[in-house]
Amino acid sequence: xxxxxxxxxxxxxxxxxxxxxxxxxxxxxxxxxxxxxxxxxxxxxxxxxxxxxxxxxxxxxxxxxxxxxxxxxxxxxxxxxxxxxxxxxxxxxxxxxxxxxxxxxxxxxxxxxxxxxxxxxxxxxxxxxxxxxxxxxxxxxxxxxxxxxxxxxxxxxxxxxxxxxxxxxx
Numbered sequence: 001x002x003x004x005x006x007x008x009x010x011x012x013x014x015x016x017x018x019x020x021x022x023x024x025x026x027x028x029x030x031x032x033x034x035x036x037x038x039x040x041x042x043x044x045x046x047x048x049x050x051x052x053x054x055x056x057x058x059x060x061x062x063x064x065x066x067x068x069x070x071x072x073x074x075x076x077x078x079x080x081x082x083x084x085x086x087x088x089x090x091x092x093x094x095x096x097x098x099x100x101x102x103x104x105x106x107x108x109x110x111x112x113x114x115x116x117x118x119x120x121x122x123x124x125x126x127x128x129x130x131x132x133x134x135x136x137x138x139x140x141x142x143x144x145x146x147x148x149x150x151x152x153x154x155x156x157x158x159x160x161x162x163x164x165x166x167x168x169x170x
Contacts, residue, residue, distance in 0.1 A: 009069075037094060041055045
């Protein structure tokens with residue numbers, strides 16, 4: 001088991017906050033780096049078009065490890081964006097350099113029960129109807145499709161004078 005980091009400046013994103021997905025604009029102003037990563041758990045899709053992650057189970061979950069700048073502001077913004085449905089938790093993730101700690105937004109069992117299972121633990125593949133495994137997603141990083149849907153992220157002044165709005169989801 002890894003020792004917790006003194007200041008945790010990394011966020012594991014597995015759904016709409018991933019690069020190329022519709023809510024990337026929520027985390028992008030704070031992102032200084034990212035790399036493919038994975039954790040273990042159980043993923044579901046919600047009817048509103050975003051996934052949730054329960055930190056139980058052994059399915060490899062594909063995502064990205066995002067290194068954040070201005071961590072207090074980033075976490076305050078993302079906590080507000082994620083709302084009451086998701087809880088920020090510290091977890092262990094695996095990236096190219098090995099295991100490390102990161103924040104993640106997860107759901108509890110009650111919220112999880114309202115979703116549909118995502119086979120293979122890969123939101124992007126699920127959304128595209130491909131159902132690739134998390135291992136395949138990491139091996140093929142940068143080759144996937146994605147794209148921001150028109151109107152889901154508003155332009156923003158990231159100094160805080162304009163808010164960013166988008167459909168909900170991690």
